Amino acid sequence: MAKTSLAEAGVDSLVLLGCGKMGGAMLEGWLKGGLSPAVVQVIDPYPSGWLKAQAARGVTLNPAELAPAAVAVIAVKPQMMTQAAPRLAVLAGQGTVLLSIAAGTPIAAFEAMFGAGTPIIRAMPNTPAAVGRGISALIGNAAATEAQMAMAEALLAAVGQTVRLDSEEQMHAVTGLSGSGPAYVFHMIEAMAAAGTAAGLPPDLAMRLARATVAGAGALADASPEPAEQLRVNVTSPGGTTAAGLGVLMPELSDLMTRTVAAAAGRSRELAE
């Protein structure tokens, strides 16, 4: 299915609050996807060199007064929220959709700031967004319409895949799985490289093999129509080397991963309180 263009999704004007790693990756994706710099306003107190270059191409940077916008994307750190979000108050009540990617700031906090009648959509992306390979989970408040959810999906599609949630409570589990998940995989690379070194390889070579194996297996899992379980079975000959390795790994990993994701989800719940 062809991706909905930002224009088709109704993004004819946009405010970006916070243009750091995540905001910058999204803005880059939107501009590459054909969004006109002229319809973008960015608020960021310390603009990067890249952002200043976008301003030279027509993006409005730190306007004294915000012009009306179809959507405002909130990409500041949660601890900056109370300081940064009031800049958007001028847009509330004008039909502007607020799309927040801030981890841990619940929809209710935005409703308290802007009113429950404001369409508010919360999303949790992850760091592979930096290379256009993220996955973002979304949930909207009661005021967010289907067309506005589709608009948020089109915006997040600029940095990867999107999925919708049934309830905001699921955001904790999403945080524990896909939000924190890239770090688990990076650690897996470290652990595999250390294991390769212990098995007799020079550290540089072990790291190169581990990194390419995780990246390649990820790409294969992504490209293949077969489920991960079948891909595993396909490379596991009975009595072979992979079977010997999995015989050690599999009895431990499910329980370890269950506890890992539960710990991260639990911390997400604590931080939200």
Ligand SMILES: NC(=O)c1ccc[n+]([C@@H]2O[C@H](COP(=O)([O-])OP(=O)(O)OC[C@H]3O[C@@H](n4cnc5c(N)ncnc54)[C@H](OP(=O)(O)O)[C@@H]3O)[C@@H](O)[C@H]2O)c1
């Ligand atoms: N990175 C991730 O993997 C990830 C994943 C999921 C969700 N998120 C969420 O995405 C949000 C942004 O994360 P990030 O990694 O992109 O952080 P970041 O790189 O620190 O970006 C935040 C940006 O907001 C700017 N800022 C600070 N105060 C501001 C203000 N008052 N008004 C406007 N802009 C202000 C910062 O400027 P200065 O740097 O000059 O302070 C920075 O450019 C966070 O809420 C995070 O929870 C991130």
